[in-house]
Amino acid sequence: MELHLKDKVAVVTGASKGIGLAVVEAMSREGVRVVAGSRNSTPELDALRDTYGVTVVQVDLSTAEGAETLVRRAVEQHDRIDILVNNLGAAEPRNGFLEVDDAEWRRIFDLTFFSAVRTSRAALPHLMGADGAAIVNISSINARLPFPMVVDYSAAKAALTSLNKTLSEEFAPRGVRVNAVSPGPVRTPFWTAPGGFADATAAAAGTTAQEALDVVVPRNMGISTGRITEPHEVADLVLFLASPLAANITGTEILVDGGQTKTL
Numbered sequence: 097m098e099l100h101l102k103d104k105v106a107v108v109t110g111a112s113k114g115i116g117l118a119v120v121e122a123m124s125r126e127g128v129r130v131v132a133g134s135r136n137s138t139p140e141l142d143a144l145r146d147t148y149g150v151t152v153v154q155v156d157l158s159t160a161e162g163a164e165t166l167v168r169r170a171v172e173q174h175d176r177i178d179i180l181v182n183n184l185g186a187a188e189p190r191n192g193f194l195e196v197d198d199a200e201w202r203r204i205f206d207l208t209f210f211s212a213v214r215t216s217r218a219a220l221p222h223l224m225g226a227d228g229a230a231i232v233n234i235s236s237i238n239a240r241l242p243f244p245m246v247v248d249y250s251a252a253k254a255a256l257t258s259l260n261k262t263l264s265e266e267f268a269p270r271g272v273r274v275n276a277v278s279p280g281p282v283r284t285p286f287w288t289a290p291g292g293f294a295d296a297t298a299a300a301a302g303t304t305a306q307e308a309l310d311v312v313v314p315r316n317m318g319i320s321t322g323r324i325t326e327p328h329e330v331a332d333l334v335l336f337l338a339s340p341l342a343a344n345i346t347g348t349e350i351l352v353d354g355g356q357t358k359t360l
């Protein structure tokens with residue numbers, strides 16, 4: 097399928113690993129000029145920089161300055177922005193609501209919600225001047241699930257899904273489409289990093305992290321396809337929504353969860 101994304105300029109947040117990295121790679125292959133933001137680079141992101149000319153900007157996107165710096169660098173480099181992918185988000189395993197203090201709530205909201213507020217605010221003046229501009233927000237099915245283990249993250253994602261809808265309404269008449277992709281569990285460092293959710297699930301189930309991801313999570317979470325999602329499967333949807341093929345799609349949220357969500 098020809099996505100007609102060649103020479104578009106895209107800003108991707110949380111771009112050095114996981115879903116963000118998969119988006120950068122898939123966009124680069126389509127000829128998109130990508131500006132990738134994360135605190136650190138990785139060998140994988142460096143390889144995309146060397147092969148496709150991806151601009152790597154090392155910024156802390158939990159801060160207002162970080163968001164402004166990333167957008168400014170994109171405009172300095174390419175003179176415009178066509179696509180913004182608000183991918184950054186973070187969760188930490190919690191022992192329930194009473195264990196989460198204000199500083200922890202703020203940290204998760206800064207990373208998961210305010211980062212998208214700030215990059216959108218910085219990028220929208222440029223997106224409004226572009227032809228066929230699009231924002232894609234990476235939310236989560238946790239926005240609608242009652243999991244005490246990620247109480248703060250779920251609330252931040254619910255706020256992001258709401259923001260997605262409201263921005264779509266305000267900016268559709270100004271030529272910017274805004275859509276969300278909400279994954280279920282995806283095989284990224286979010287799960288696989290030491291001390292992450294795979295380790296926590298494995299400890300609770302008395303198994304290995306690998307077994308937790310391949311068997312325990314799909315079974316316990318009711319994933320109908322019997323497996324978690326791979327990062328490139330999320331990236332493919334992001335590219336479609338960012339492309340002119342989705343020119344009349346805005347304000348929607350598409351789940352990539354292998355059928356985990358059982359409601360309409």
Ligand SMILES: NC(=O)c1ccc[n+]([C@@H]2O[C@H](COP(=O)([O-])OP(=O)(O)OC[C@H]3O[C@@H](n4cnc5c(N)ncnc54)[C@H](OP(=O)(O)O)[C@@H]3O)[C@@H](O)[C@H]2O)c1
Binds near residue numbers: 109111156185237280
């Ligand atoms: N994986 C899942 O199961 C899943 C499911 C549903 C939704 N999601 C959502 O999908 C998005 C991507 O998740 P993922 O699993 O790919 O995450 P990940 O593997 O944890 O990667 C996170 C990325 O964000 C960057 N990052 C972290 N803190 C940052 C900061 N302060 N400033 C700038 N960059 C920062 C990281 O790089 P540095 O550490 O170098 O900064 C990394 O590139 C998130 O919004 C997440 O909530 C994930």
